[in-house]
């Protein structure tokens with residue numbers, strides 16, 4: 175079934191009846207696999223795309239909306255094995271806002287305001303913003319403070335009695351912690367598996383040769399629906415409350431969403447810390463932005479955020495439409511997983527000769543960008559996942575990390591798929607760039623090219639590393655240019671960079687006079703550096719930025735470092751035998767010493783006699799910030815001064831060159847722009863972390 179993006183606009187589809195029937199059948203098949211069998215066949219975003227296409231088609235042609243359409247029901251049918259439970263109050267779902275920009279939040283606020291007949295001059299509506307947990311919805315029924323029943327959502331009207339399994343979740347209180355429990359209190363929330371627990375569980379299963387879980391959500395759903403509660407108990411689950419069902423006899427029941435959650439928390443129910451309440455769309459926009467930056471660090475997966483009108487009286491006034499609350503909406507983030515096809519498996523050569531298999535993909539939009547390459551890490555990993563050319567694979571791009579192939583959809587493997595991956599055979603034993611022999615040493619996961627700097631791929635990577643921001647910070651010396659310089663034989667060794675002139679540069683492809691002179695300026699400026707940056711820039715194996723700082727601090731001068739014995743090197747914090755050997759080997763090679771001497775001769779210098787300056791290089795050097803909104807405790811000038819003192823730059827408008835937008839309350843269009851461009855958004859706390867943690871930047 176082709177996704178919507180490849181088919182014509184649904185409302186102008188050539189055969190709407192046929193397309194709707196095909197979509198219904200496909201969604202029913204996928205839905206059964208997902209909800210009933212807990213064995214999803216495609217990434218969620220693919221399912222959503224088809225679902226939205228059907229919704230659009232049914233909106234354009236209402237006569238196509240059949241009662242059995244997957245758009246017409248809330249969830250999956252209850253499994254026959256569990257006793258059915260009729261919900262006292264139906265468990266409904268919420269509308270999803272798929273416009274992942276701040277406009278999505280603003281549109282919700284506008285809908286609420288319109289519905290309440292509020293004009294532009296009326297006060298902002300109060301909202302509560304929460305996480306949208308990505309697990310399994312559960313209703314916990316407490317009678318006089320005791321847990322008596324736990325049920326899944328089922329089809330929204332009737333769920334399954336899973337009390338025995340839910341009891342095994344340690345964070346679900348069996349008794350409410352209150353002296354005056356309501357006669358009936360139904361707590362609604364989500365059961366999920368934390369990522370670390372998921373990984374640990376899978377590791378154990380793998381070690382025992384047992385089947386693994388596909389993802390944490392299926393782990394949670396599968397465990398809750400496990401017929402044997404002792405098996406369920408072995409799978410660590412968590413529960414977070416976000417709402418309620420039937421309530422009888424709660425004196426002094428709170429009258430807002432946020433106070434209700436506080437009250438549930440006070441009774442001992444787990445409620446996630448990540449929630450805010452405040453006025454108007456700005457509260458929603460900044461919560462969405464904040465969670466976007468925190469998302470990858472949360473202990474569990476989320477599916478987006480949820481906005482709810484805070485006052486319960488207003489919720490009641492707004493009511494429901496199409497079995498969905500008008501007072502709530504789920505606001506998504508760009509999908510982090512999509513499926514696509516593997517066109518080829520290439521092998522890339524890294525700076526130290528490491529050979530990395532990379533899947534060349536049919537372009538796919540995931541995590542907010544179009545992805546055409548995904549790392550496969552190493553040979554063992556390709557074999558473990560059994561990725562082959564022609565396969566349909568799930569690709570994941572989360573946050574800023576390099577896209578990776580998560581898994582192969584084996585059932586879609588074509589008969590003509592390639593053979594099992596064999597790196598040595600594919601390369602015929604030679605480096606794909608320079609032809610030198612490749613080796614994989616015992617106990618090592620990686621194959622390597624033995625060509626060293628003879629290999630132009632390693633040379634290019636070495637130059638790019640030297641020029642990178644946290645090393646010598648030579649702006650304008652990017653991948654394309656380095657490629658030309660190395661392939662054209664203009665730059666053979668690092669010092670050649672400083673021998674470039676305007677004439678040589680302007681002669682290169684696509685190099686205007688202006689960019690050539692900018693580059694020469696950047697090269698000139700890079701000559702004044704610090705010892706830690708220079709040591710890091712040399713690209714010595716095992717010597718990252720933090721180690722380079724320690725070495726500079728310890729030895730104080732480059733000559734002392736170059737002549738240090740293994741023993742002396744190991745006296746440096748964090749330098750063990752492997753790192754010490756790597757440093758020694760590097761400086762024992764005459765051509766490396768020669769490179770260092772030539773660089774110095776070209777004018778590269780630093781202040782060796784100011785260890786304090788060397789030890790504390792500016793942590794934010796070269797990093798560009800935009801400030802917007804009001805920060806809780808720092809005013810704009812203070813924030814600017816701190817950033818500048820740490821070597822960063824503050825500019826007025828957001829562009830692709832911005833590294834961070836620091837957003838406070840009432841942040842507006844700059845925040846919107848940042849989200850649109852995928853610029854990282856942080857709050858005051860995030861900024862303080864950057865300022866305090868010198869090594870913490872992964873840019």
Ligand code: IVH
Nearest residue numbers: 266267268304305306307311416417480499
């Ligand atoms: S409120 C009547 N809040 O999302 C509104 N639901 O489509 C009831 N979910 O399966 C839902 N986090 O289990 C609400 N903070 C949250 C949520 C949340 C996750 C799930 C819920 C349901 C689906 C709603």
